Amino acid sequence: MNKVFLVIQREYLARVKKKSFLLATILTPLIFPTIMGLFLWIAVGEEKGEALRIVEVVDENNLFFLESRDQYAFSFSNLSIEEGKKQVQSGERYGFLYIPKLNLESPSGIIYYAANNPSMSFISSIESGLKRRVEELRMHAAGIDPEVLEAYRTSVSIQAITLNNSGEEKMTDATINYGIGFFTGILIYIFIFAYGNQVMQGVIEEKSSRIIEILVSSIKPFELMLGKIIGIGAVGLTQFLIWIFLIAGVSTIVLGYFGMQMPQQTAMEMANPEMMDLVNMDSDFPHILAVIMEINFIQIALTFVFYFIGGYLLYGSFFAAIGAAVDTPSDAQQFVLPITIPLLIAYFGLFAFVLVDPTSNVSFWLSVIPLTSPIAMMGRASYGVPFFDLALSMSLLIIGFLMTTWIAAKIYKIGILMHGSKVTYKTLWKWIRMG
Amino acid sequence: MNILEITNLKKVYGEHTALQDINLTIPQGTIFGLLGPNGAGKTTLIRIINQIIDGDSGQVFFKGEKLSPKHIAQIGYLPEERGLYKKMEVWDQLIYFARLKGMPLAEAKTKVDFWLHKLDIQAWRKKKIEDLSKGMAQKIQFIATVIHEPELLILDEPFSGFDPVNAELIKNEILELREKGITVVLSTHRMESVELLCDHIAMIHQSKLVLSGSLQEVKKQFRKKIFKVSLEPYAPLHLKEDCQLISQGQINTLHIPLRHLNPNELLSEMILLGEIQEFSEIIPTMEEIFIQQIKNHSDE
Numbered sequence A: 001m002n003k004v005f006l007v008i009q010r011e012y013l014a015r016v017k018k019k020s021f022l023l024a025t026i027l028t029p030l031i032f033p034t035i036m037g038l039f040l041w042i043a044v045g046e047e048k049g050e051a052l053r054i055v056e057v058v059d060e061n062n063l064f065f066l067e068s069r070d071q072y073a074f075s076f077s078n079l080s081i082e083e084g085k086k087q088v089q090s091g092e093r094y095g096f097l098y099i100p101k102l103n104l105e106s107p108s109g110i111i112y113y114a115a116n117n118p119s120m121s122f123i124s125s126i127e128s129g130l131k132r133r134v135e136e137l138r139m140h141a142a143g144i145d146p147e148v149l150e151a152y153r154t155s156v157s158i159q160a161i162t163l164n165n166s167g168e169e170k171m172t173d174a175t176i177n178y179g180i181g182f183f184t185g186i187l188i189y190i191f192i193f194a195y196g197n198q199v200m201q202g203v204i205e206e207k208s209s210r211i212i213e214i215l216v217s218s219i220k221p222f223e224l225m226l227g228k229i230i231g232i233g234a235v236g237l238t239q240f241l242i243w244i245f246l247i248a249g250v251s252t253i254v255l256g257y258f259g260m261q262m263p264q265q266t267a268m269e270m271a272n273p274e275m276m277d278l279v280n281m282d283s284d285f286p287h288i289l290a291v292i293m294e295i296n297f298i299q300i301a302l303t304f305v306f307y308f309i310g311g312y313l314l315y316g317s318f319f320a321a322i323g324a325a326v327d328t329p330s331d332a333q334q335f336v337l338p339i340t341i342p343l344l345i346a347y348f349g350l351f352a353f354v355l356v357d358p359t360s361n362v363s364f365w366l367s368v369i370p371l372t373s374p375i376a377m378m379g380r381a382s383y384g385v386p387f388f389d390l391a392l393s394m395s396l397l398i399i400g401f402l403m404t405t406w407i408a409a410k411i412y413k414i415g416i417l418m419h420g421s422k423v424t425y426k427t428l429w430k431w432i433r434m435g
Numbered sequence B: 001m002n003i004l005e006i007t008n009l010k011k012v013y014g015e016h017t018a019l020q021d022i023n024l025t026i027p028q029g030t031i032f033g034l035l036g037p038n039g040a041g042k043t044t045l046i047r048i049i050n051q052i053i054d055g056d057s058g059q060v061f062f063k064g065e066k067l068s069p070k071h072i073a074q075i076g077y078l079p080e081e082r083g084l085y086k087k088m089e090v091w092d093q094l095i096y097f098a099r100l101k102g103m104p105l106a107e108a109k110t111k112v113d114f115w116l117h118k119l120d121i122q123a124w125r126k127k128k129i130e131d132l133s134k135g136m137a138q139k140i141q142f143i144a145t146v147i148h149e150p151e152l153l154i155l156d157e158p159f160s161g162f163d164p165v166n167a168e169l170i171k172n173e174i175l176e177l178r179e180k181g182i183t184v185v186l187s188t189h190r191m192e193s194v195e196l197l198c199d200h201i202a203m204i205h206q207s208k209l210v211l212s213g214s215l216q217e218v219k220k221q222f223r224k225k226i227f228k229v230s231l232e233p234y235a236p237l238h239l240k241e242d243c244q245l246i247s248q249g250q251i252n253t254l255h256i257p258l259r260h261l262n263p264n265e266l267l268s269e270m271i272l273l274g275e276i277q278e279f280s281e282i283i284p285t286m287e288e289i290f291i292q293q294i295k296n297h298s299d300e
Helices: A002-016 A019-049 A081-089 A120-142 A146-152 A174-208 A212-216 A221-257 A263-271 A273-278 A284-294 A297-325 A329-354 A361-366 A373-381 A387-415 A425-434 B042-049 B069-074 B090-100 B105-118 B134-146 B164-179 B191-197 B215-221 B263-271 B286-298
Strands: A053-059 A072-077 A095-099 A111-114 A160-163 A169-172 B002-013 B016-027 B031-035 B057-062 B075-078 B152-156 B183-187 B200-205 B208-214 B226-233 B244-247 B252-257 B274-281
Touching: A002 A221, A002 B090, A019 A221, A053 A081, A081 A095, A081 A111, A120 A146, A174 A212, A174 A221, A174 A297, A174 A329, A174 A373, A212 A221, A212 B075, A221 A297, A221 A387, A297 A329, A297 A373, A297 A387, A297 A425, A329 A361, A329 A373, A361 A373, A373 A387, A387 A425, B002 B042, B002 B183, B016 B042, B016 B183, B016 B200, B016 B208, B031 B042, B031 B164, B031 B191, B042 B152, B042 B183, B069 B075, B075 B134, B090 B105, B090 B134, B105 B134, B134 B152, B134 B164, B152 B164, B164 B183, B164 B191, B183 B191, B191 B286, B200 B215, B200 B286, B208 B215, B208 B286, B215 B286, B226 B263, B263 B274
Parallel strands: A053 A072, A053 A095, B031 B183, B031 B200, B075 B152, B152 B183
Antiparallel strands: A095 A111, A160 A169, B002 B016, B002 B057, B200 B208, B226 B252, B226 B274, B244 B252
C-alpha cells in the first residue's frame, strides 16, 4: 500500500507542477463568461452597426399596424404581391409581409418574403403583434372592452412547499433544483471524460516509453493502476476546489462592486421568520434566496462528491485497461467508443427524463444502474431522493466500481506487457478469462 | 551458496510453451550468462524471477527462501525494452525508482547523490530526461537499475542500445559489482561479452535448458581434443590423415587431434619432429558452442 501512495504522489505532482495545469485551472472558469460576453458584444455591435431593415407590408384588410422597433421598420402600401416580391428581389426592401383578406375567426394565408431566412424571434414578434390585433378586433365585435379585460388580468404564482412526515415544511423551486441538477450532472460527465482520458494517456505513455516493465518489477500492476487512477482523480478534485474558491472569491468581489451584500448573508437574514414577514413577498429575489436556503447543500455536496469519485473510479479503470491494451492513442479510439455510449445515455437521460420528472421509472433506473447513476443521480439529488433509492444506487455504484476495476485489472496486467500485437475484443476477452 | 534455485519451472501461454522443466542454480557473487536465441524463453524466465508474471508450475527460491514480494527490494532489473519518464527530472526520477523498490527517502537521497557524483553527472540532476542525449539517458537508466543496491542484478541485453563508451562503463560497473559480492544475471546474444564477463552460463533453446555450468566446464565439455602446434621442423613432415596443416614456411602450424594419447605424450612425439614454438589446446569459443547447440537441438 505504501507503494500505491508513491505512485499517487508521482502522478499528482507530475501534473500539478505543470504550467498547463495552472493555466487550465485559472482560465477554464473564465472561458464561459468570456464566450458569453463576446457573443453579447458582437450582438450589440451588430444591432448598432447595421442599417435599418425596411419591411414592406401590404394589408388587404387595412386593419393592422406594426410598430417599428430595433432595426426593423415597417412601411405600409397597397402594392400587389408581384410588386412587393420585386422590391425584395431588387434589394430595395429587406422583407415583404403580405396579409390577405382575413377571416378573423381563423386567420390564415399570411406570407413573409425575404432574401434571408427570417429569424424565429422576428417571425414570432410579428405573429404576436398580429394576434393581439385580431383578438382586440374580435373582442370589440363581441362587445368586450379590451381595456377592461386588461384591468382584470391577474398573475398567480404557486408557492411549492414540500412536507415530510415529521411535518417539516420546505420551500422549493423546480427551476433552482433543475439548475443544480443540470450543473452538477454535467460537471461529473466532463470530469469522467477529461480525467479518464488522462488516465488512458498516462498508461499509454508508460507502455510506449517502455517504463512499464521496470515499474512492474517493483510494484504489482494492480497497485500501479490504482495509484495512477487515484493520483489523477486527486488532480481533478484539486482543480475543482480551486475553482470553487475562485468562483466564491470572484462573486464576492463582483457583488461587493455592485453594492450588494453576499447572498449568504442576506439568506441568513431570510431564514429568520420574523425578518421574512418584513420583506415584500412579491419580489422574486428574496423568494429565490429563501428557496436556496431551504436546499440541503451539505447533502447535495456530499452526494456530488460521492458520485463524482464513484463515477470517475468506475470509468477510470476502464480507461486504464484500454490504455494498457493498445500501443498508440489512435488505436485506443475503437475501444473508447463503447464506454462513451453509457456516458452519453446518462447525459441525454439527465435532460430528457431525470430533470423533467425525477420520480419517473426511467429516472429511477438511470439513477440506480452504476454505469449511468453518477450523472443521472445528480439530476435527482437536488429535488431530494428517497433514502432507499440513494442507498441502493450508492451500493450498486460501489459494487460496480469494484467489478470494473477487477475486470480492468486483468486486461491491464496482460496488456501492459504486450507490444506490437493487434488487439481485438476477442483478445481482451481471452485476457479476462486468463487473468 | 546459491542466490537463485529454480526447480521444474514451467510456463505456458495458450498453445505456446514458453518454458519447460527448467532446473537452474545461480551461485551467489558470480556473473551468470543467460544465453539463447530470440524467443527461446529468456525473457519469460527473467520476468518470472522479477515476479512480473507467475510460472505455471515449479518453484523459484531466492537465497533458500521461496520467492516472494519481499525479495523485490533485493533484485534490480534492466529490461531489454527500457525507458524513463521523459518529462520527469533526473533527480525525482531516480528517487522515485529507488523508493518503489522499497528504499526509505533519506537513504535514497544519499544513494542518488552518490551515483550522480560517481558518474560525474551532478549537473544533470534538475534536467528532464527529454532534454538529455540518448547516451546520457542510458547512464540514468543504469543508475535507476542499481540505485537500491540489489543483491541480484538482472540485465537483459545490457549492451544493446548503449553506445560503446557507455557499454564499456557498464561492463566495468558489472565487474565492480561482482567484487562487492553482487550476483549479475546477464542475458545476451553477444558471445564475446559472455567470454569476457561470465563465470557461469546457461543456455535456453526452444523453451528448454540445453546447457548449464561454469564457463570452463562448459568449454571443457565441448573441447574437440585438438591441439595447435607450431614448430620449426628438422626434416620435411609426413602428416597423418587427420592432421591439418594450417600454415607452412619456416614455421609450420598444425592442428593435431589427441586420439588415444594424453597431451604430454603428444608433445613428446612432436618434440622429435622439430623445435616447438607453440603448443596449445584449441578451446571452442562460446560463439561456436552456441551455434552448434542450436543446430543440434533444432534437429530434434
